[in-house]
Amino acid sequence: MAMIPLSELLIWSLAGVLFGSLISWIPGFHIFNIMALLVAVFGVGELMPVQAFPFFAIGAIVAYAYVSAISSVYFSVADESAVFLLFPTQRYLLLGRGHEAVLLYLIGAVAGTLVLVLGALFIFPRVLPPIYQATSPYITYFLVAIVVFMFMSEWPKEGDRGRTPAERLWLAWRQILGGILVFFLSGILGFIVMNTNLLPTTSAYTRLTPMFIGFFGMSWVILNILSNPPMLEQVPDDKVESSVYNTLKATFGGALGGTIAAVYPIITGGMGALVAGHMTSQRGDDAFIISQGVNRVIYYVGAFTLLFLPQLRLTRGAAAWLVSSIYTPKSYAEYLAAIGVILLSAGISFLFTYYLSKFIAKSFNVVHIKKLSYVVAVTLVVISYLLTGPMGIAVLLVSTAIGMMAAAFNTRRSYCLGGLILPVLISMTGHTGYFMHLLGLG
């Protein structure tokens, strides 16, 4: 199949940016879920030429990597008594500096885009294939290593103030054991969803969607509803407090974490950031937010770009799987066109995010987050139902409960990734049958 004309390619890319921009600021919405819904409901061949779909997707993913800063800064507000540790973005919001947090994120996103584009043009085609070839047989080693490290390095937040050594030890280990429990519960749910016909087989690649909506989207939205956070006045000034050194250090760390997550399967952006954060010994809220911008652009967009890389053509991330099931780009011209689309989409997404942030900062306390959260919660239920039917709602409920357990134990939310990691590890090591038997499923 030949590449579509440039004018058409641009139109579909811009349509992707528009689509991504319009939905990515809504809390709990993930571009992968909405794209899956789009394909499931409308189908691609009817809506657009199949060769245009990768470019539509890349526009939407770039927009998501930029615009989702809005939801994570403004719509993840927290009542400080509801959660133990706030994310730096939440803290900025509580200080009335939400717009500054968005600007820091955008600095990171732009830096990430530049690193990605330069890397894609000059480094990836030469360096990635041999390194990947040398290390890819050991992916399970890296994956297990990161999971074990997550458990071993969990920082006990509460043990310090117990009255006796035994009480201190219990308070510390309550959180660590809570994290392990969340990981294995998520893993069992993921194993059941992947290996049984609990969800209709017609759902195919959207089978995991309700589970992930529950782990990360719905639990976040419900926390917003339960915590009744304050809607504090925000300063819409274009001012950031950081330094060139912090920006460069954060860019380096974010790029390292994003690249690890983009190249190796199952390793997510958060896991990559954990590894890179330790490697570069990152400290400082401004540096953290900037590195998040870099990391998310490279993780989401970079991973998808690998699908275009002619010598490697790696399918990384749900969007790449979705797209590759319809059309896989084949030529070097498409690879170069994709890099151009990334730059164009990044420019538009930057402006969209900037002006949307300014608008929201000025009108932040007009609508309470609770009202928006109710609407989003209903929408997430509807999406789950449309994609996977009534059992999808059941999976959504269970995964939401597990996602909220992570918050209740003050542990890492990323332990919910057990829902993906555990079944994949069981499968990769050839133990699926054993575990089916152990769980009484076969």
Next chain:
Amino acid sequence: MRGFTHYISGLAAATFFAALVGDLRLGILIPVIAAAAAYFPDFVDFKFGKFLARRDYEIDPAPWDEKKHYAPKLVKISELSEKNRYQFFAVEGTVEEILVRGSGKVTYKVLREDGSEETVTENYNSIVFTLNDGTGKITVEAFGDDYEFFEEEFGKIEEGKEMLVFGYVDVEEDGSLKLVVSDAPHPQGIADTIARAIEEAYREGERIVKIHNIRLPGDVYRRFWVHLDPPRREVRVEMGPIVTPGGVAIGGDVPEYRKYGIAKVSVPFIKTYPKPTRIDSFSGPEIAFRKAEFRGKTVVKDRFLPWHHGFSHSLTMGIIIGLVVFAFFKLIGYEHATELALASMIGQWLHVFEDQLGFMGSNLLPPITKDVIPGFKLGESGSGLTNFSTAWLMIAFMIWNFNRFTEPRPIPISDAKLLLYLIWPSIIGFGIAIVRSFKLRKEISELMDYYTNLEAFEELEEVGGI
């Protein structure tokens, strides 16, 4: 060094054994044990040792509200006693009687940057009243900047008004308690307790002090510094601004008149690290004060995090780990138990060696050796440069080993050339770290020479202390 740096060293150690690499290629993931072994010393210290360690003094300048997990703790007046002096609390009650409204002059000492003291006198407005919460009553006093803030917050204070007051507890001359309106504890309590611990350590041998941090609403922290000043025989505590966990100051500087706490120490002591201890986010430190011989004189030395870098950080522990791993995996029939045991031991040894590059040092081969061997002072444990250089070196080793143990080689160049291509960022990083470390080592050496000739030590000699 940071945890992941040690961990990845263990991952890399396993890849030096062709048998283990072969297992990994077959999906046998047991070699990850070597990484766990490399991280083991910190796991034991930070998940067990820290919580089980003895605490002779526990300094909690601002106890947490048990439900909200931040300060100030809302307390009943009847719960307060002299033991709470200088601690930061909240009390809710009704204004019973206005005792004094007025103005006057306040005199206090401030510290200049060079360490000298300056006496400052300022005009102030004040109010003193009694607050009753049903369990008892307490005198509340607001003056200076705190009075201005108090008036802004509550308007005119009248009898019968209900209010929530924040402040630190103080003791009047007659022994009665009062609450001084403030937004932080008074640092004097921290300084007094540390000074007492140093003096007791000189007499008894060792005292361990746990200093808690000050967590405030919104996941922010009140930063404070503890300066141990051997030449002046003083412990000085300075209350700083409110900071985020990432260390960004967001304001909230305290007024000069309650910024410093100074306590005199009657015995000689030395500080082994040339910077004040900063306490803010995550958790406060434990410091052991130990009686020690220093260049022929008896002094008290500080040891930061005394539960850290103990037996877990010795080469002996590495041997034990190797033996346990060998025994266990041999028992379950793992074919490459010997290689795994060696990789685990080397992983743990790499941890010990990497930490030896920093400041704290370890007792390397107990029970044969008895004393801690000081670190090489190449950089602080949190240094981005040394952590990255080490972690990158380990990644390079892994790629290199994976390549040389695979036929045909995925990267078809000579081993030496590939290694050189991979490790140059680490070589540059370590080079910069070594150059930087010379300056710091010189500073510490000068400080130690200075201590040796201190008058502060000689004085005590005259009264028979040394």
